[in-house]
Amino acid sequence: MSKILLISSNTTVEPLPVYPLGLAMVAAALKEKGHDVKQFDFLYDQLICETPMETVITDFDPDFIGISIRNIDNVDSLTINSNWSLAAIKQLVFDIKKISDKPIVIGGPAFSIMPEQIMDYTKADFGIIGEGEKAFPELIDALCQNKKPLRIIQAKKNQINGNEFFTPLYEKKMVEYYVDKSGMLNYQTKRGCPHRCNYCTYPVIEGRVFRKQSPRFVAQNLKHIKEQFNVDSVFFTDSVFNDQQGHYLEVAEEMVRQKCDMKWAAYFRPEKISQDELRLLKASGLYAMEIGSDAACDTTLKGINKSFNFENVVALNESCIKEEIFCAHFFMFGGPGETYDTLKESFNNIERLKKCAVFAFSGIRILPGTQLQNIAIDENIISKENTLLMPAYYISPHVEKERMEDEIKAAFKRHKSWLFPPIEGQMRMKALQAFGFKGLLWDMLINFSKKTENKRRKRISG
Numbered sequence: 001m002s003k004i005l006l007i008s009s010n011t012t013v014e015p016l017p018v019y020p021l022g023l024a025m026v027a028a029a030l031k032e033k034g035h036d037v038k039q040f041d042f043l044y045d046q047l048i049c050e051t052p053m054e055t056v057i058t059d060f061d062p063d064f065i066g067i068s069i070r071n072i073d074n075v076d077s078l079t080i081n082s083n084w085s086l087a088a089i090k091q092l093v094f095d096i097k098k099i100s101d102k103p104i105v106i107g108g109p110a111f112s113i114m115p116e117q118i119m120d121y122t123k124a125d126f127g128i129i130g131e132g133e134k135a136f137p138e139l140i141d142a143l144c145q146n147k148k149p150l151r152i153i154q155a156k157k158n159q160i161n162g163n164e165f166f167t168p169l170y171e172k173k174m175v176e177y178y179v180d181k182s183g184m185l186n187y188q189t190k191r192g193c194p195h196r197c198n199y200c201t202y203p204v205i206e207g208r209v210f211r212k213q214s215p216r217f218v219a220q221n222l223k224h225i226k227e228q229f230n231v232d233s234v235f236f237t238d239s240v241f242n243d244q245q246g247h248y249l250e251v252a253e254e255m256v257r258q259k260c261d262m263k264w265a266a267y268f269r270p271e272k273i274s275q276d277e278l279r280l281l282k283a284s285g286l287y288a289m290e291i292g293s294d295a296a297c298d299t300t301l302k303g304i305n306k307s308f309n310f311e312n313v314v315a316l317n318e319s320c321i322k323e324e325i326f327c328a329h330f331f332m333f334g335g336p337g338e339t340y341d342t343l344k345e346s347f348n349n350i351e352r353l354k355k356c357a358v359f360a361f362s363g364i365r366i367l368p369g370t371q372l373q374n375i376a377i378d379e380n381i382i383s384k385e386n387t388l389l390m391p392a393y394y395i396s397p398h399v400e401k402e403r404m405e406d407e408i409k410a411a412f413k414r415h416k417s418w419l420f421p422p423i424e425g426q427m428r429m430k431a432l433q434a435f436g437f438k439g440l441l442w443d444m445l446i447n448f449s450k451k452t453e454n455k456r457r458k459r460i461s462g
Helices: 021-032 042-048 053-060 086-099 109-113 115-122 132-144 172-182 202-206 215-229 247-257 275-283 298-303 310-323 340-350 371-378 401-412 422-434 450-461
Strands: 003-008 036-041 064-068 104-107 126-129 152-154 185-187 233-236 263-268 286-294 326-333 357-362
Touching (some): 003 021, 003 053, 021 036, 021 132, 036 042, 042 053, 042 172, 053 086, 064 086, 064 132, 086 104, 086 115, 104 109, 104 115, 109 115, 126 132, 132 152, 185 215, 215 247, 275 286, 275 310, 286 310, 310 326, 340 401
Parallel strands (some): 003 064, 233 263, 263 286
16 A cells, blocks of 8 residues: 655635645545555645645655645635735645655646646646545556556546545544634535536536435534534535535434534525525524625626526525524626626615625636636637636626726725625634634624624634
8 A cells, every 4th residue: 555645735714714625535535445644734734833844745755645726816806916826836846846756646626627727837747637535546556556547537537426425534633723713614515516607617626416415424424523523613615505406404404303513604505495494404503604696686697697686685685684594695796797787786786685794806717618718708808828827807898897896895885794805804804813703704794683693702702
């Protein structure tokens, strides 16, 4: 068996530090195959603990080195020149090659979005598109048998089913760090996304069909996390938690049945959820929803190929208010179909969303393989030759970026829970963190009742 060093290259802590979940799943898969696996988290081990990566490589002397790449950039057009991640990855590969001649394998969500471009740029030896739980062990087997595998392996051709997902190989010291900084741990109940939003890469990374863990498996893992690490709050990182087949409700029912006693939040799509269903979700521990509303009027929703309308957004928000479930809506301005008239309509529409947080972004990051890329080429926003390795943003040709952003700022400054530009939200969250609060933190911008406020403060600061 081989010695394998897995490196999480992410150092982003905004909006919150996020446990390298994918890396932990690959580590579990490799360990099951009998390999000696060591995880190295650049954020925690090198920047926080000041453990030099070079020392770890020298001492461990791995046979293979894997690097997980989470982000290409921070998808914020207002900081386009300061938050590009790939230069650091290229330097990381270069630094490793100075001290080790062992194969370097890169993967992760960012790599899967533009594999050829990132391989050519970083000069790594091999790359894995999609899930690494099966592909990485198979690549190691091939190399150990002196076979010559492809430089880039398409793992998505051999996707695993939900119950075959490996329970992440969480490391106690890392769990303690991330929970201390964010107040929660992350967990995934299913992979894939069947929706066809024209800017999104989730289907590229995880496929267009939901692959779900059994509710019983989810609940058992959550209880294990709670018992082993004393964690009582998680964020479900599914692309969309509320699937139309109702798996999310079955998970909630099982969490209640098994008495998981776990507070949780997740990404939701603004589609109809009945009051009874919301009560079930809340009974299972749901306290906050991050809602992908994405655009604030029907014209711009259609422009990004959404299958819901703004009335659906309003209906879900009002239902959540009745159950006192905190909601945050995320809107992207400047997408296809945006005009100054749709901006005005959007601001008026958002005014209808009471007791919630609102985050706004200017423009939409254009990524390879998306319909938005084709639209941008057709409208001469980018050229066909643009690899999109460097950030490029779609801004509707019917608006001027600076004027649009001025109008967003003017509309948003009237509300303490409306946050634009993104850096404004980050500053507000950092201020709350400085006072010792933990959790999503945007929920502290929302008031329901004194009873709810007291419970929330106890949860966040406890």
